[in-house]
Amino acid sequence: MKIKEITAFPIRITREDEAEGKDRPPVIDFGDYFVDQESFTSIYSKHHETTVIKIETDTGIIGWGEAQSPVSPRTTQVIIEDLVRPLIIGRDPFDIEAIWTRNFGAMRERGHPTGFYIDAIGGTDIALWDIVGKATGKPVHKLAGGRYRDRVALYAGMGGTEPEKVADLAEEHVGYGYNALKLHLLLDADGVAEIASAVRNRVGGDIRLMCDVHMRHSVPSAIKLGRALEKLDFTWLESPLVPDDIPGAVALSNALNMAVAIGEWSRTRYEMREAFERRAYDIVMHDIARTGITEGHRIGTIADTYNIPVAPHVGGGGILSVAATVEYSASCSNFMIMEHSHHANEFKNAITAEHYAPDNGYFEVTDKPGLGIEIDQSLVEKYVIS
Numbered sequence: 464m465k466i467k468e469i470t471a472f473p474i475r476i477t478r479e480d481e482a483e484g485k486d487r488p489p490v491i492d493f494g495d496y497f498v499d500q501e502s503f504t505s506i507y508s509k510h511h512e513t514t515v516i517k518i519e520t521d522t523g524i525i526g527w528g529e530a531q532s533p534v535s536p537r538t539t540q541v542i543i544e545d546l547v548r549p550l551i552i553g554r555d556p557f558d559i560e561a562i563w564t565r566n567f568g569a570m571r572e573r574g575h576p577t578g579f580y581i582d583a584i585g586g587t588d589i590a591l592w593d594i595v596g597k598a599t600g601k602p603v604h605k606l607a608g609g610r611y612r613d614r615v616a617l618y619a620g621m622g623g624t625e626p627e628k629v630a631d632l633a634e635e636h637v638g639y640g641y642n643a644l645k646l647h648l649l650l651d652a653d654g655v656a657e658i659a660s661a662v663r664n665r666v667g668g669d670i671r672l673m674c675d676v677h678m679r680h681s682v683p684s685a686i687k688l689g690r691a692l693e694k695l696d697f698t699w700l701e702s703p704l705v706p707d708d709i710p711g712a713v714a715l716s717n718a719l720n721m722a723v724a725i726g727e728w729s730r731t732r733y734e735m736r737e738a739f740e741r742r743a744y745d746i747v748m749h750d751i752a753r754t755g756i757t758e759g760h761r762i763g764t765i766a767d768t769y770n771i772p773v774a775p776h777v778g779g780g781g782i783l784s785v786a787a788t789v790e791y792s793a794s795c796s797n798f799m800i801m802e803h804s805h806h807a808n809e810f811k812n813a814i815t816a817e818h819y820a821p822d823n824g825y826f827e828v829t830d831k832p833g834l835g836i837e838i839d840q841s842l843v844e845k846y847v848i849s
């Protein structure tokens with residue numbers, strides 16, 4: 464079998480729902496995108512944006528993948544067309560690891576060991592796994608390590624700035640069947656603790672709670688916050704510090720009893736080596752639509768070597784990111800729990816031929832070949848950014 468063509472579709476699905484709490488600190492508005500007015504944190508799209516990847520083979524088997532691109536998916540498209548395409552046309556899709564290594568090496572010396580370039584080769588890797596699964600009639604998880612579990616546990620995310628409104632959302636999600644919730648809270652330590660307390664009071668002691676503070680804290684502020692969250696029996700404090708503050712993450716992890724979860728911004732084992740060696744992770748949360756399945760499994764194996772659980776990030780990833788993460792999680796020995804967005808899943812499904820959704824807080828692991836999901840190209844094309 465040979466790879467005949469690769470195509471990237473940068474898509475934007477307009478989002479108008481307010482269901483997960485769009486209430487947040489003041490922003491500077493750029494039209495489709497916005498940034499926080501007072502802190503130097505991520506640029507966000509008001510919509511769902513990502514890059515869908517299609518690989519065709521000379522046998523007629525088609526594989527689909529996704530390179531997570533929450534902003535500027537056209538950047539990823541150009542990388543696929545200009546750099547990935549010439550390197551993979553004519554190759555056997557079963558040479559998955561060899562293709563990843565060829566792609567990774569092509570820009571390594573020039574200083575592109577992460578970011579959009581690795582997203583592009585990670586999304587390509589997912590599409591190749593889909594092809595190999597379809598060619599063998601097996602689900603990806605059967606080929607990428609085997610089935611460790613029959614269903615994948617999810618936690619649902621939500622945010623806001625007002626304690627009772629966030630507590631309302633938490634209660635709503637418990638009603639959908641989730642027994643684990645994550646709060647995205649963009650406030651100072653006291654503001655976060657106040658909302659966390661309101662949510663714990665509302666949902667009771669049996670629901671697992673986590674808190675993501677999106678790199679807004681210094682070490683002392685994160686220690687103060689972590690101590691407050693420990694009293695509320697939160698499972699983890701996520702992304703409290705800027706990504707490169709590895710010494711700070713080590714100090715924080717040592718200071719707190721609760722787990723510190725980081726790693727969504729990292730795409731390769733090379734990039735994560737120092738954090739593993741210095742034990743900066745209590746829980747590692749790499750994103751499969753950034754790492755790909757091949758490198759995602761390598762990172763998971765290193766995490767296992769250090770006795771660290773894996774809680775894959777999905778964030779703004781689309782439905783192919785969700786499906787790839789379910790397949791990865793089913794075949795990951797040290798999997799803990801997977802990120803999910805209950806209301807966002809509905810519009811992520813806008814490109815699927817068959818609905819792909821969880822049941823009562825879990826994705827059932829299927830026996831369908833490949834990623835177990837069918838994409839309708841005519842629907843993908845409807846959302847392409849021109």
Ligand SMILES: [Mg+2]
Pocket residue numbers: 675701702727776
């Ligand atoms: Mg996060």
